[in-house]
Amino acid sequence: MATLTKIGIGIFAVALMLIGGVFAATAGVSLSLNNSQPTIVSVTPPAAVDPTECATSAIGAILVNASDSDGYADISLASSYVNITKGAVTYTAGTCVQISASGPSIEMSCTGASFNYTDVAGAWTLTAHVQDVSGGVANASTTLTLNSGVLMRANNAPITFGTVYAGSTDNVNTNSPGFNLENCGNVALNNSITGAAITDGGTNSIAATQFRMDDDATPSGGDGGNDAELTLTTGAQAFNKVGGFAVGSTFNLWSFLNVPTGQAKATYNVGQWTFTPSAA
Ligand SMILES: [Ca+2]
Ligand SMILES: [Ca+2]
Ligand SMILES: [Ca+2]
Secondary structure: OOOOHHHHHHHHHHHHHOOOHHHHHHHHOOOOOOOOOOEEEEEEEOOOOOOOOEEEEOOOOOOEEEEOOOHHHEEEEEEEEEEEEEEOOEEEEEEEEEEEEEOOOOEEEEEOEEEEOOOOEEEEEEEEEEEOOOOOOEEEEEEEEOOOOOOEEEEEOOOOOOOOOOOOOOEOOOOOOOOOEEEOOOOOOOEEEOOOOEEEEOOOEEHHHHHHEEOOOOOOOOOOOOOOOOOOOOOOOOOOOOOOOOOOOOOEOEEEEEOEEEEOOOOOOEEOOOEEEEEO
């Protein structure tokens, strides 16, 4: 391409001619500064991305092959990027570095974008934007798959009751802050609960059926939520959030305990209940 040095020489020559009064000499000045537009040869997406439980997932390197007949060095890495878009959400992989280059061709790797765990699964559009130093632009698109993730997390476990007494009923768990399940993926969830006996690690045991779970804190009929209390068993039973367990939401749960009369005095802290999510 023409250089700034050449432009300077041309203008200087014209100025000299004007001083000399030879106006017609200006017709001899001609500058040609045509820039060749860059082109994109290919855009290669990274492997499909899995959402990460209640966290972000880095999007792998997006490879962009581009060409510019002014030479690969005419392409500005700093001005090139890849947008990752679905609906109204756009992320930008704005850090593009050279992988290889020769003649008019350059291969760059663009990174720096992440998916949030609540982002919608499916095909996202990758649009590469390659720009040269003269502002010439090329765009090209492909797609990247964000997988769906059935992910759930139990917060503020274990479930605790403090000190309770044999023969007492409707003891409410004392977790503070309260025990809850969190939808940590990108699909609405159903939930099931599998109970278990809670033992002292030896022969003393409180059966699973002495425990109930509810979506409100009032035992025995006070249903502030809409789900009725669920008496636990050692089998899986559905217990779903009223109105659905939506992406990005939590499901508060309380547990009630009836301690049988004559239950041995001991510390009961061995046993595990399982909360199992599935796609709603
Ligand atoms: Ca160019
Ligand atoms: Ca209740
Ligand atoms: Ca309820």
